[in-house]
Amino acid sequence: MPKVLVANRGEIAIRILRSAAELGWKTVAVYTENDSSHASFAEEAVKLDSVADFLDVDAIVKVAAKTECTHIHPGYGFLSESPALPLALAATSSIVFVGPSPDALKISSDKMLSRDLASSLGVNIAAGIRVSSAADVKNFANDIGFPIMIKALDGGGGRGIRIVESEGGVEEAFKRCLGESPSKQIFAEKALTGPGWKHIEVQIIGDGTNVNHLWERECSVQRRFQKIVESAPSRLPRAAIQPLLDSSLKIASHLKYRGLGTFEYLVNTQTQDWVFLEINPRVQVEHTITEEICDTDLVRAQLLLFTPNATLASVQLSAQPPLPSSYSIQLRLTAEDPARGFQLSPGPLDSGDLSWPAGRGVRVDTWLTNGPYAHNGVVDGEWEVGTDFDSLLAKVIVRGRTFEEATAKARRALRELNIGGGVKTNLSVLAGVIEHPDWAAGTIDTLWLERNAPGILELGNTASASSGDRRGQSRAKPTESATSSSFAGNGILLQPGTLFNLSLSGLSSSSSATPSTPSSKHSLTLLSISQNAFPSSLSGTLQTSFSPMPLEFSLNQSTSAAVSSGTFEFADLNNAEHIPSPMTGKVVELHPALAVDAGPQQRQVRKGEPLLIVSVMKMENVISAPFDGPVERIGKGVKVGVVLGEGMLICVLGKVVPSRL
Template identity: 35%
Template sequence: MFKRLLIANRGEIAVRIIRACQELGIETVAVYSDADVDALHVKLADYAVRIGPAEAQHSYLNSAAIVEAAKTAGADAIHPGYGFLSENADFAQMVTDAGLVFVGPAAATIRQVGNKDAAREAMRTAGLPMTAGSAPMNSIEEAVQAARQIGYPVIVKPVSGGGGHGMSVAGNETELISAITKFANFTMSGTAFYLEKYISCARHIEVQIVADNYGHVIHLGERECSLQRRNQKILEESPSCALVPAMRQKVGELAVQAAKSVHYTNIGTVEFLMDNAGNFYFMEINPRIQVEHAITEMVTGIDLAKTQILLAAGQPLNMQQEDITVNSHAIECRINAEDPELNFLPSPGQIGFYHQPGGPNVRVDSGVCAGSVVQPYYDSLIAKVIAHGKTRGEAIRIMQRALAEFRIDGIKTTIDFHRRLLDNPYFRRGNIDIQFISNQMLVPSAIR
């Protein structure tokens, strides 16, 4: 087991990993930018190392500085968390080349699944179902021709990257040209893109996979991640109320099949779209811990953060697929420092009063406290509220109680938006899809 682990991240995920390490008896090293010198993760870690100025590209995205910090602090391993360098194959390789352990899949695996074209080809060879799509391209002319063959609507996706960044839907040629122009302006680097057939009214279903270094792979059930704004998840549930047992078994088997086809190790997520007929289509593999990992932990009783570290240390997976049972329901609300009335505009600033909910079956993963400064340089996620109930209805009621208790002053947050969302009759009936937020929840003044 590692003696000392460096967390190459910040915020709530850094705090979550620190807590997992404390329970495993591992010393922790936090890294911080000049903006985060007083951040919560810095205060909780055993050691802390400055890695650069506030801007992420000079600190949390500075691979060389992070590896040097790990060596200086005497760390055995580096955990990337999510975001930042977590899906950067070159960083994973740099960590390994430095004689340290990267807590995640191998660099070659990250490189393969991170390239969407290579990943789709691997999944096609492995027999996974997927939507019609194009080869990578860089020009409007190529895209127009490909879209005519695929048929509208189509979705424009970057070949590399994740998290929904740079994606746009086009229903006709004019919209396609506009989407590609927007994509070019977004990337500013000539990044290649590809097209996929867009499935209307689809659900976003993802499956948590766990794999050791010895070829043993299982899944921990699915998560419903259809509630999104600007292709970014805002509320997640496990399990999905749309799946019957046969569908649940099918998508779990597909996820394990996908993981085995690329010799995946550690934990990760296989993501699918599901159409109205209950058909699943492979989207991508995320080679990292997900923001929404907590709901899987609640319904399975398995600590994914600790599992990730144990697998990286070479321990074999000590469970079989038949050991995994889900007989409850969990919901996660992402609390972002954003103003939903202004199209989720970020709301940085200093938090004044801060009171987070508690009580039975409520968990809060937070990276802030009273007096914390929410920085404008990074992602706006500041906390996650997780409610756990015997049924979906009970989990909703527990979440409503928790959000009513959550108080954050000094900045705008998504707390009240989530309260409205939980009251929505369509949501309560489980009648949702990936367009639900934009079609049902955004007031006209917010769409500007």
């Protein structure tokens, strides 16, 4: 009997484990600390030593061999596009890699090699070149003109991609793409963006000899090249889609493609121009909507194609599929706060915080769930949204006979969806997208969301208010007044007149002779409550022994992940010289002025210089100096490799004092 190791996590691991279970295959999952929900869907589960092991070929192969697996399914991301994994399996064992051959994977996983192959077969591509330095990028841009796009050869999911509008932005963009590329290989190409340009992708499946397609998807609703809303099929004319289908089959046939693959294109609806972009040689995040319109379990078919003597005919996919008679939409729910620049919103969630949509034509793929094998001891009833993985919480997939019907189902599903607790989501953005007239008209392009984000968010918030749903936070029951709402979850009533006794004292340190701060006692009374969505937010007025006058207060839960505040120190947000971290993430690079051994002359920084680079979900974010000045001291615990929480002190930056003549 086949036995498959799913070398992935989250909703895609659950998706694969479910299809394997339906086939009667035995299943094995791998998981890490605080990220184990998917493992409860597998008969066996093996804990990895660290998150890095998901990218360690030897570690994954050892787990598969130890658990006597016959197959490894890599899912997407991680090792799914690495030729090293199938090569290691071929050299050391009889374990089958569920994916293209090493030769096909070598070409399809490399954006430049796949572009070269497409061009050799007469398929349109944009002008592009491999680059090894920012100077190479500038020379390329001087030849073809701005804007250009810098890409990591092994980027994906929006990582390792930057648009550059002028020469001044080349250095920083090149550095960021390099930092987000595991292989440190970069190329540049002419940027084809703006009104008219749509992102279309074709679903391919092959058995190593024959290939077929299962139509196309449109993925133009993007932010920073990360897809957010996808639909299938595209509403473009069939005449515009046919060249993409033909080109995909031509390239896949040349590769003798085996398994699932997605071939991506840009199409200009104004000029009818189109270009091939890349191949994703794996199951794709948005494969769900192809499944809906084709009534096909793609993962099941993918697994079966890697059994002896399997062909497209044996999995009933050798014939040309009929033109879809329905439409499907996928909406990606992420742990990001749109009101704060889509900043990651980590934190804990439990089942009481969640309410998922359901009903005919509605499907939810999520890792915020528990499977039938909780006895593995890897499920504790609470999930943690952290900074090690991407921000995807769930995929809401709907299907309708027409595009309008599918949109109506999407609208209804979003009204039913609720994520409580302190984790913020992009739910209002999803609602705003499908409420926008451009969605109905089909006039969305790849930069549409970024150009129209404020209006889309406003539309989504309006839809939220009119439907009465909670949009990511707890709210009072309709019968409760704004000044007397309950504390959701614990049943504690917070109301005006509530008196608290507060004791404050400093913590003594066994390693220091300095005495702790003397304890003090205070009283605090809530005079009024204007908003109670605790623990997400709480505001109103209070009377305390701190002040003779009443004080207005607003308490908002931070988006900071579970980092030890004792290791760091908080910035004084009222002091302009205190530079706080605006987000939670791993420090990957520091300005030389923040080095512990930096001398007085090295402590100077200039406005706009990167103080540190923080990696969040494998994307690098620059935190720049707000003004010129010397670094007077570094925040406690700040160094490369640590996870710095939101609001924690990076450094104290002194103001430059003008010299007097």
